[in-house]
Amino acid sequence: MNITTAENDIEYILFNEEQIKARVTELGAELAEYYKGTTPVMTGVLNGASIFHSDLVRAYKGHLFIDFIQVSSYGTGTSSSGTITFKKDFGTDIKGKDVLIVEDIVDSGLTLKYLKEMLKDRGVKSVKTIAFLNKYECHPRELDTDFYGFKIENNFVVGYGLDYAQHYRNLPYIGVLKKQVYES
Ligand code: 5GP
Numbered sequence: 578m579n580i581t582t583a584e585n586d587i588e589y590i591l592f593n594e595e596q597i598k599a600r601v602t603e604l605g606a607e608l609a610e611y612y613k614g615t616t617p618v619m620t621g622v623l624n625g626a627s628i629f630h631s632d633l634v635r636a637y638k639g640h641l642f643i644d645f646i647q648v649s650s651y652g653t654g655t656s657s658s659g660t661i662t663f664k665k666d667f668g669t670d671i672k673g674k675d676v677l678i679v680e681d682i683v684d685s686g687l688t689l690k691y692l693k694e695m696l697k698d699r700g701v702k703s704v705k706t707i708a709f710l711n712k713y714e715c716h717p718r719e720l721d722t723d724f725y726g727f728k729i730e731n732n733f734v735v736g737y738g739l740d741y742a743q744h745y746r747n748l749p750y751i752g753v754l755k756k757q758v759y760e761s
Pocket of ligand 1 (some may be wrong): 679685686687732
């Protein structure tokens, strides 16, 4: 991989800064309505969801707690098996809490499915999921997240926290990565 400037590696922009901001504002309002009268633990999945999470919690006008987890997903090649382990566990006791898992993107849906089951076993009051992007063709409807920002087709996207080999997370937009970047 030969990275010169990050911008040069983007085929096209899928969602620009204004579109992202507008959608995150809507999601904040939707979640505030959903969680009215409760104090959810908005839990960002590091590293990919860190930027979405920080925007989302500021768009949410209500009481909340913040936490972060980091998981390793084991699979073959580019597909996830859905079997995960915690690289960083919750920093707070989540028993009896309303937990919202904040993810960058849902692809096969297996990571979030597994995580949800794990949290139910830990005695949370409720567990819901939100992903900023939803690769809707890549998982059955029952593995959809409870909330999402945008549906996208099955392209490899970067920016707004999403990486390729840890690069591009700082791009302020969501872009489709040029194929030659990961095929070379
Ligand atoms: P799954 O839903 O298949 O269990 O895994 C979702 C994870 O796969 C995401 O959190 C993200 O790390 C990775 N992923 C899936 N699609 C993409 C993509 O288009 N771009 C990037 N950067 N990561 C992706």
